[in-house]
Amino acid sequence: MRNLHWAFLAAWALTMGALSNSAAQPASSAHTLTRPADIAFWPTLGSTMRTDGTPAAIPRQLRQVQMEPSAYRRLVETLRLSDGDTFAVLFYGVEHDTTHTPSLYFAQREQALAMEVIDRSHPDGRRFYVFQSGQTSASPRPPGNECAVCHAARGTFDGTFAHMYPTLAPLNLRDPS
Numbered sequence: 001m002r003n004l005h006w007a008f009l010a011a012w013a014l015t016m017g018a019l020s021n022s023a024a025q026p027a028s029s030a031h032t033l034t035r036p037a038d039i040a041f042w043p044t045l046g047s048t049m050r051t052d053g054t055p056a057a058i059p060r061q062l063r064q065v066q067m068e069p070s071a072y073r074r075l076v077e078t079l080r081l082s083d084g085d086t087f088a089v090l091f092y093g094v095e096h097d098t099t100h101t102p103s104l105y106f107a108q109r110e111q112a113l114a115m116e117v118i119d120r121s122h123p124d125g126r127r128f129y130v131f132q133s134g135q136t137s138a139s140p141r142p143p144g145n146e147c148a149v150c151h152a153a154r155g156t157f158d159g160t161f162a163h164m165y166p167t168l169a170p171l172n173l174r175d176p177s
């Protein structure tokens with residue numbers, strides 16, 4: 001089962017393109033991001049369960065979406081995103097515990113961290129980052145990356161998936177249609 005998780009993660013990494021983030025921080029690399037030390041204290045907006053893509057749709061990865069606390073407060077108060085507002089998604093493999101009735105899936109160790117920082121001066125309106133497990137700094141993905149393409153095309157609120165998060169859904173955050 002564990003091998004399966006890593007196989008999926010590898011496939012995900014390939015889909016996302018080569019993950020070339022370096023632990024080194026060259027002086028020329030503007031906007032290099034350090035993994036937030038306090039991320040465990042960021043409020044959780046919601047969670048999604050990714051499946052293995054088979055008709056049986058077996059859960060294979062839990063994704064927990066979090067937001068930097070002051071940005072979350074500002075969003076709730078103003079109903080808008082501002083420069084610097086930061087989202088995080090923690091990726092976990094899942095384990096199936098059949099000793100419970102009904103059985104359940106619970107999160108395993110962290111596989112990766114994806115982050116998104118609002119930046120209106122950027123062509124995509126935001127910067128995207130991927131931290132592999134254990135990685136403490138990451139460089140922004142280049143403009144027009146696949147993260148930005150999907151978020152721009154499918155996001156429902158300012159390039160985000162606010163409608164999927166129970167803490168934000170009641171605010172009815174939607175782009176004007």
Ligand code: HEC
Nearest residue numbers: 016048063087088089114115116128129146147150160161
């Ligand atoms: C094919 C579509 C797609 C691609 C490509 C994609 N995402 Fe997302 N992203 C989503 C969806 C759907 C969600 C909703 C939460 C979830 O899936 O767990 C999301 C949520 C997020 C969030 C939480 C805030 C928000 O915008 O709702 C972050 C941060 C994020 N993604 C980062 C990334 C990064 C970094 C990449 C590229 C390495 C990426 N995403 C690529 C679809 C995509």
